[in-house]
Amino acid sequence: MVNSYVKLxxxxxxxxxxxxxxxxxxxxxxxxxxxxxxxxxxGTPEDVSYRRDMxxxxxxxQNLLIRKNQSKEMRSGSYKExxxxxxxxxxxxxxxxxxxxxxxxxxCEVYNADRQKLILCNTxxxxxxxxxxxxxxxxxxMNEYVFSACVRIKERLYISSSKFREITCSLIRPNSTIHGxxxxxxxxxxxxxxxxxxxxxxxxxxxxxxxxxxxxxxxQHVSSDIVRNGCHFVAIGHKLGNHSDIEWxxxxxxxxxxxxxSMNHAQFLIYGLLKLFLEDVINAGLSDEEKMxxxxxxxTAIFWAIQQNMxxxxxxxxxxxxxxxxxKIVLKWVYNGVCPNFFIPQNNMFxxxxxxxxxxxxxxxxxxxxxKGSSLLLHISLIRHYILxxxxxxxxxxxxxxxxxxxxxxxxxxxxxxxxSDDIITSNLQSCAKALLTIERLICSPLTSYTIILLQKLTxxxxxxxxxxxHNQYIDKNGNKNTYIRDKKAxxxxxxxxxxxxxxxxxxxxxxxYKTFRYKDALSIxxxxxxxxxxxxxxxxxxxxxxxxxxxxxGQPWSTKITQAIANNLRxxxxxxxxxxxxxxxxxGKRSNxxxxxxxxxxxxxxxxxxxxxxxxxxxxxxxxxxxTALIQHGEEDFVAKDTMDISWEILGICQEINGNIQAxxxxxxQSLQQYPFFxxxxxxRERIQNLNDQEKH
Numbered sequence: 001m002v003n004s005y006v007k008l009x010x011x012x013x014x015x016x017x018x019x020x021x022x023x024x025x026x027x028x029x030x031x032x033x034x035x036x037x038x039x040x041x042x043g044t045p046e047d048v049s050y051r052r053d054m055x056x057x058x059x060x061x062q063n064l065l066i067r068k069n070q071s072k073e074m075r076s077g078s079y080k081e082x083x084x085x086x087x088x089x090x091x092x093x094x095x096x097x098x099x100x101x102x103x104x105x106x107x108c109e110v111y112n113a114d115r116q117k118l119i120l121c122n123t124x125x126x127x128x129x130x131x132x133x134x135x136x137x138x139x140x141x142m143n144e145y146v147f148s149a150c151v152r153i154k155e156r157l158y159i160s161s162s163k164f165r166e167i168t169c170s171l172i173r174p175n176s177t178i179h180g181x182x183x184x185x186x187x188x189x190x191x192x193x194x195x196x197x198x199x200x201x202x203x204x205x206x207x208x209x210x211x212x213x214x215x216x217x218x219x220q221h222v223s224s225d226i227v228r229n230g231c232h233f234v235a236i237g238h239k240l241g242n243h244s245d246i247e248w249x250x251x252x253x254x255x256x257x258x259x260x261x262s263m264n265h266a267q268f269l270i271y272g273l274l275k276l277f278l279e280d281v282i283n284a285g286l287s288d289e290e291k292m293x294x295x296x297x298x299x300t301a302i303f304w305a306i307q308q309n310m311x312x313x314x315x316x317x318x319x320x321x322x323x324x325x326x327x328k329i330v331l332k333w334v335y336n337g338v339c340p341n342f343f344i345p346q347n348n349m350f351x352x353x354x355x356x357x358x359x360x361x362x363x364x365x366x367x368x369x370x371x372k373g374s375s376l377l378l379h380i381s382l383i384r385h386y387i388l389x390x391x392x393x394x395x396x397x398x399x400x401x402x403x404x405x406x407x408x409x410x411x412x413x414x415x416x417x418x419x420x421s422d423d424i425i426t427s428n429l430q431s432c433a434k435a436l437l438t439i440e441r442l443i444c445s446p447l448t449s450y451t452i453i454l455l456q457k458l459t460x461x462x463x464x465x466x467x468x469x470x471h472n473q474y475i476d477k478n479g480n481k482n483t484y485i486r487d488k489k490a491x492x493x494x495x496x497x498x499x500x501x502x503x504x505x506x507x508x509x510x511x512x513x514y515k516t517f518r519y520k521d522a523l524s525i526x527x528x529x530x531x532x533x534x535x536x537x538x539x540x541x542x543x544x545x546x547x548x549x550x551x552x553x554x555g556q557p558w559s560t561k562i563t564q565a566i567a568n569n570l571r572x573x574x575x576x577x578x579x580x581x582x583x584x585x586x587x588x589g590k591r592s593n594x595x596x597x598x599x600x601x602x603x604x605x606x607x608x609x610x611x612x613x614x615x616x617x618x619x620x621x622x623x624x625x626x627x628x629t630a631l632i633q634h635g636e637e638d639f640v641a642k643d644t645m646d647i648s649w650e651i652l653g654i655c656q657e658i659n660g661n662i663q664a665x666x667x668x669x670x671q672s673l674q675q676y677p678f679f680x681x682x683x684x685x686r687e688r689i690q691n692l693n694d695q696e697k698h
Contacts, residue, residue, distance in 0.1 A: 035316035037386030050450035129347030460501035504601035
């Protein structure tokens with residue numbers, strides 16, 4: 001396909017000293033077109049900014065609620081950097097609590113020995129970028145994982161990276177597999193890599209030369225912040241090292257994230273273009289074992305290119321020039337068999353990976369791509385259209401702008417980001433109070449309008465959790481009067497949450513009324529919510545009538561849009577009881593370390609109707625059951641998201657069983673098992689099927 005384009009349009013554009021003025025102008029136009037295309041596909045400066053802010057706030061709040069002796073999380077990788085690529089994993093570093101790595105004994109003075117357990121680092125016996133970690137004599141360790149990973153060598157107690165990796169692999173996600181230094185496992189449909197690591201508050205001596213190189217980039221305040229925050233140690237050794245099983249790699253993930261944040265948008269998009277080029281061109285069709293280059297090599301290339309000032313102006317007009325500079329850097333590295341780590345250049349990251357015949361074959365492939373010129377980018381599906389715009393444009397070659405999307409498109413992406421960042425977990429009243437106080441303080445600080453909306457939505461989430469925790473925690477422990485006062489407070493919190501939450505959040509009030517046997521009030525809320533959610537302007541996960549949405553709330557503040565025109569799945573935290581009929585499913589998810597279940601508001605509203613009306617209004621209950629059946633069986637994704645089909649079929653089976661239709665219930669439970677196990681409720685489903693079989697026997 002690409003060859004036919006090349007034959008039809010004989011543009012072979014390369015940066016060279018004898019390039020014609022016309023070619024240079026086309027090259028500039030192609031850069032501008034690619035820039036606008038990348039903004040549309042990867043994100044505008046505004047998009048990337050609010051994504052990063054939301055991830056940072058979510059991480060900050062989640063870590064704040066963790067007890068002092070618990071591991072904190074540090075998110076890293078492309079998701080943290082601001083990319084939202086379909087194939088990208090989520091990278092999370094799990095910081096070991098109360099442990100710090102020091103480079104020499106003089107650094108002991110900084111720490112309180114009762115609070116911090118110190119680990120000594122030795123780099124003299126390891127390749128550059130790697131180290132041995134050992135424990136000083138006489139120090140006792142409470143962390144059982146650290147203790148279990150220790151091996152004694154020549155009277156010293158070393159922490160074995162291979163043992164530590166095996167021990168911690170499945171702590172977060174059961175049945176994870178080892179992937180580099182990480183335990184890798186699916187959460188929903190997204191692969192998550194969890195790297196359990198140690199923190200060092202000090203900058204590695206081997207990376208001291210990096211500080212001296214920071215004349216042009218990054219800015220001094222960024223480099224100072226990077227050095228001040230030290231580094232981490234992840235559990236993997238050098239394959240050619242003398243102690244590969246016990247060595248640890250020095251990780252600069254936190255520093256790399258700060259460097260990416262300090263890029264301008266053109267630089268960030270060139271980095272994104274390199275990632276796409278790697279995925280769609282260099283590694284296309286290769287198995288994981290055959291892939292020799294990875295995204296980290298591309299990141300390293302652009303770091304070196306920016307710091308060495310290889311392009312005078314990193315701007316939209318020079319996107320293509322910046323890409324070619326980085327590609328030529330990688331080409332040179334492969335030819336020489338040397339890829340210098342950005343922080344510790346003595347660490348050749350190709351040493352164990354690219355050599356011999358594999359190196360020669362890779363160089364030949366890359367050089368063939370290089371000779372194709374800019375046409376090789378036609379292989380990248382996301383930007384092919386934008387390159388062809390320039391290649392087939394027959395009129396005068398003039399600069400032009402691209403429409404980067406409508407208000408509706410922007411809002412849909414923005415709400416999706418809010419949904420992903422609305423991941424705070426509060427398991428008790430103390431954590432709820434702490435979260436609310438922290439959110440209050442953050443809202444009073446200088447923030448963008450985007451982060452304020454996220455904080456408002458997080459407030460609604462915490463208030464909803466608080467209400468049900470308040471009811472569950474003290475149920476049946478006091479008299480009727482105290483129960484009434486407690487439930488009145490809980491109901492007030494749920495009503496207050498409606499000022500910040502989605503239209504569909506009314507159903508939390510309906511669930512609370514059902515839970516407290518106020519069935520008439522619950523039905524009233526269900527009726528109101530159904531009317532509100534049926535309005536043509538209401539958006540459900542990007543579905544709905546766009547023109548009606550713009551006509552109703554276009555140009556209004558996001559706080560208005562969310563509360564009046566946005567519906568979303570209801571989140572049921574697995575640690576909180578909302579309705580007893582779904583406790584089995586929540587318990588199943590909890591066993592797999594899943595934190596919540598998401599239910600379509602249209603499914604949940606009808607389920608509540610069935611539960612309430614099954615005895616005194618059977619016709620309404622049957623109508624609600626028919627509604628659920630139609631929503632699921634006809635694949636109405638405007639109302640039921642694909643990833644909630646396992647719990648949706650489960651709910652249909654529960655309602656059919658309540659209605660006395662055992663055969664239909666069994667079929668629905670079997671259908672639930674055939675769906676993608678997004679919430680990992682299979683244990684509950686199998687138990688329900690077994691219960692049906694037992695009922696028939698008796």
